[in-house]
Each structure stands twice: as structure tokens, then as C-alpha cells.
Amino acid sequence: MYKRIILPFLFRFDAETIHHTVSTLLKFVLAIPGFSTICRKWYVLEDKRLNRTVFGLTFPNPVGMAAGFDKNADLVSELSDLGFGFVEIGTVTPRPQPGNPKPRLFRLKADLGLINRMGFNNKGVGPAAGRLRQFGQNRGNRQVIIGGNIGKNKDTPNEEALSDYLISFRELFDTVDYFVVNVSSPNTPGLRDLQEREPLTKLLTALQQENKQRPNAKPILLKIAPDLTNGQLDDIIAIVAETGIAGVIATNTTISRENLITDPSTVSQIGAGGVSGLPLRERATEVIRYLHQQSGGSFPIIGVGGIFSVEDAQEKLNAGASLIQVYTSFIYEGPGLAKKINQGILKAL
Numbered sequence: 001m002y003k004r005i006i007l008p009f010l011f012r013f014d015a016e017t018i019h020h021t022v023s024t025l026l027k028f029v030l031a032i033p034g035f036s037t038i039c040r041k042w043y044v045l046e047d048k049r050l051n052r053t054v055f056g057l058t059f060p061n062p063v064g065m066a067a068g069f070d071k072n073a074d075l076v077s078e079l080s081d082l083g084f085g086f087v088e089i090g091t092v093t094p095r096p097q098p099g100n101p102k103p104r105l106f107r108l109k110a111d112l113g114l115i116n117r118m119g120f121n122n123k124g125v126g127p128a129a130g131r132l133r134q135f136g137q138n139r140g141n142r143q144v145i146i147g148g149n150i151g152k153n154k155d156t157p158n159e160e161a162l163s164d165y166l167i168s169f170r171e172l173f174d175t176v177d178y179f180v181v182n183v184s185s186p187n188t189p190g191l192r193d194l195q196e197r198e199p200l201t202k203l204l205t206a207l208q209q210e211n212k213q214r215p216n217a218k219p220i221l222l223k224i225a226p227d228l229t230n231g232q233l234d235d236i237i238a239i240v241a242e243t244g245i246a247g248v249i250a251t252n253t254t255i256s257r258e259n260l261i262t263d264p265s266t267v268s269q270i271g272a273g274g275v276s277g278l279p280l281r282e283r284a285t286e287v288i289r290y291l292h293q294q295s296g297g298s299f300p301i302i303g304v305g306g307i308f309s310v311e312d313a314q315e316k317l318n319a320g321a322s323l324i325q326v327y328t329s330f331i332y333e334g335p336g337l338a339k340k341i342n343q344g345i346l347k348a349l
Contacts, residue, residue: 119188289320292321
């Protein structure tokens with residue numbers, strides 16, 4: 001019913017507008033007494049065989065919601081009720097920022113993909129941390145793991161980026177289970193320059209120093225772009241070893257426009273932005289496999305990019321991912337996606 005009736009209706013509206021509308025509606029419905037319980041019975045698959053212990057955390061299942069869907073930590077409870085084992089909020093920045101001019105989110109229906117140039121639009125790390133504290137007080141029987149994806153404000157020079165990352169790290173520290181350092185979004189000018197070996201090593205080393213000063217240090221992961229060369233991926237492997245961070249998320253969106261089915265003139269008219277969804281599947285898997293093989297499996301990888309089916313999920317896991325995340329496929333496939341993938345993982349055991 002979702003694909004035949006609901007999705008065509010939703011696609012009649014602007015992509016960003018309908019995202020906010022559906023999110024608001026989801027919060028309203030699941031706040032009605034009893035509806036959250038009903039939703040969990042439909043969509044949450046509880047089975048200890050799905051538990052995964054990765055970088056010291058026990059995930060109730062390996063399927064998570066990637067960063068970008070719940071930028072401001074508004075939907076952690078609701079996404080847990082839809083069967084996700086972990087939710088990564090953000091990307092958050094120290095100060096609120098509106099992001100890039102609209103329109104900035106576009107559907108590639110023929111490709112089962114999206115192009116976005118959101119630009120880290122968010123309400124700032126403070127409000128997000130406040131909402132996570134409130135969620136912690138009302139967690140109930142939800143076992144969801146929470147990740148905090150952090151970035152820098154657009155007007156912060158790269159030379160001062162560390163200050164931004166430290167502000168968000170400190171503000172979120174007591175509210176999330178792990179951190180993700182985002183230096184790979186293509187939608188903040190100059191941000192990807194921080195993926196180069198020297199600035200990235202300095203950034204991660206400083207965050208780790210801050211982290212180790214605390215008795216309950218949190219796993220720190222790095223989210224990387226799919227557009228890195230093998231040489232740059234080799235640098236990533238070396239940086240992970242040198243800084244001692246917990247792992248890598250592979251991958252963010254791609255700036256490539258290769259192999260798209262959508263008419264090239266339409267894609268050109270959309271303009272700049274990162275492509276997500278099915279067009280990213282193959283490259284994301286290649287990056288996961290390369291990192292896993294070249295590192296000898298020395299660190300965990302969260303695989304994300306083009307996971308629409310059980311087979312897609314298994315492909316990422318077979319390539320070396322310990323956990324997986326979805327986002328674009330959730331829009332195209334609907335609220336039962338996490339349960340469907342988890343059912344498939346159980347059958348493959």
C-alpha cells in the first residue's frame with residue numbers, strides 16, 4: 001500500500017516540505033496514548049540474535065537511521081518505534097544555521113535517489129542536547145542507541161574548525177552513545193578539505209584527547225566521502241590507527257553524476273549537491289570492502305549508501321560492515337524497511 005498509494009501522494013509535494021509534514025504527523029500520532037505500543041508491535045523485531053556489540057556498545061539490531069533525517073533530535077523515540085536499532089542525529093553545529101537557499105532537496109525517482117544541498121541546516125547543538133536529555137528521561141522500554149553527528153558552522157574558517165567540533169562534542173557528551181565527525185558533506189564550502197591527512201589527524205587527535213580526559217570516553221567515528229581515491233582511503237586507515245578512533249562510517253553522499261538514469265538535463269538543472277540512494281550502492285560497498293580488506297578488519301565500519309533490500313544490506317555486511325544505516329531508501333520503501341531487513345538478516349543466520 002505504501003508504494004502504490006502513499007508514496008505517489010507524498011511525491012506530489014516538495015521534498016523538504018513533505019519531510020517536515022510527515023515528521024510532525026508521526027510525532028503527533030505516536031504521542032496518542034497506546035499508538036506507540038501498537039507501532040512497536042508492527043515494526044519492532046526483538047530477537048537477541050540481532051544484537052551486535054560494536055566499539056563497546058550493544059545494539060539491539062544492526063539497522064540504523066543515518067544522520068540527516070533527524071537533524072535536531074526530534075524523532076529518536078519515533079524512529080525507535082519503527083524498528084531502528086540506532087539513530088544518528090544531526091549533523092548539528094554549535095550555532096543554529098538556516099542552511100543553503102531553498103529548494104535544496106530533489107528526488108531522482110527513476111534512480112531511486114535524492115540530491116541534497118541542505119548545508120547543515122539545524123537549530124544548534126544546545127536544543128538538540130536538551131531534547132536528548134528529555135528523551136533519556138522518558139526512554140521507557142526503547143533500547144535504541146543514539147549517535148551524535150557533529151560538524152562546523154558554515155562561516156567558521158577551517159583553521160578554527162576544531163573549536164566548533166569541541167563545542168558540540170562537549171555539549172552532546174552526556175546525551176549520546178557515540179560521536180561521528182562529519183568532514184565529508186559536499187554542501188559546506190571547504191569542509192571536505194578537512195579530510196586531508198594533516199588537518200584530519202590534528203582534528204581527530206584533539207577530539208580524542210578531550211575524550212580521554214573523561215572517565216566514560218565515547219566511541220568517535222569518522223564519516224567519509226565515497227569520492228576518495230584509494231590513496232586517500234589508505235590515509236584514512238593510517239589516521240584511524242594513529243588517532244585510535246573507534247571506526248568509520250562509509251559513506252556520505254557523492255558528488256558524482258555517473259550512471260544516473262534521470263535525464264542529464266534535469267540533473268544539470270538541479271545543480272550542485274550530494275547524491276544518495278541506489279546510485280550510491282555500488283561505490284559505497286567498494287569503499288567498505290577496500291577499507292576492511294586493506295586494514296585487515298582492524299576497525300568497525302558502519303555501511304551506508306543504497307540499501308533498499310535485504311540483499312543490499314547483506315552485501316554491505318559481507319563487504320565488511322558491522323552495522324548498516326539507511327535514509328533515502330526509508331523514503332522510497334516506507335516504515336517497514338528496518339523490520340524487513342532485520343527479518344532477512346535472521347533468515348540468513
